Amino acid sequence: MENEQLFELMTKMYSEIKDEFKVVKQEISGVKQEVSGVKQEVSGIKQEVLKTNMVIEHNIMSKIDLLFETNDLQSENIEQLRKEHGEKLDELLNTSMNHTARLKKIEQAVVEHDEILFKRVK
Secondary structure, eight states: OOHHHHHHHHHHHHHHHHHHHHHHHHHHHHHHHHHHHHHHHHHHHHHHHHHHHHHIIIIIHHHHHHHHHHHHHHHHHHHHHHHHHHHHHHHHHHHHHHHHHHHHHHHHHHHHHHHHHHHHHO
16 A cells, blocks of 8 residues: 555544544433433432421421330330229129129020920910
8 A cells, every 4th residue: 555545544444433522422411411410300209208208307206206115104004004994894894794704694594494494285
C-alpha cells in the first residue's frame, strides 16, 4: 500500500470511529439522563419515607403506646374483678351445675312416672 492509500484508509477509519464515538456519546448522554431521573425519583421516595416515618413516630406510636397502657389498665381491672368476685362466680357456677343435675333427675323421674301412667291407662 502506498502512503496515500494508507492515509485515505486511516482517514476513513478515523471518520467511522468518530461517528461511532458520537453515537456512544449520545447513548451515554441518554443513560445519564435516565440515571438523573432515577435519582430524582429515589430522592422523592426518600422524602415520602421520611414523612411516613415522622407520622409513625409522632402520631401512630403515641397511639400504640396509649393502647398498651389502656390494655394494661384493663388487665389490672379484670384481675381485680376476678379477685373480688371470682369466689362468688365459682359458687354460682357450682350451684347452677347442681341445679342442672337435679333438674335432670327430676326430668328422668317425670319420664318414668309418665311411662307408668301410660301403662295403667292402656
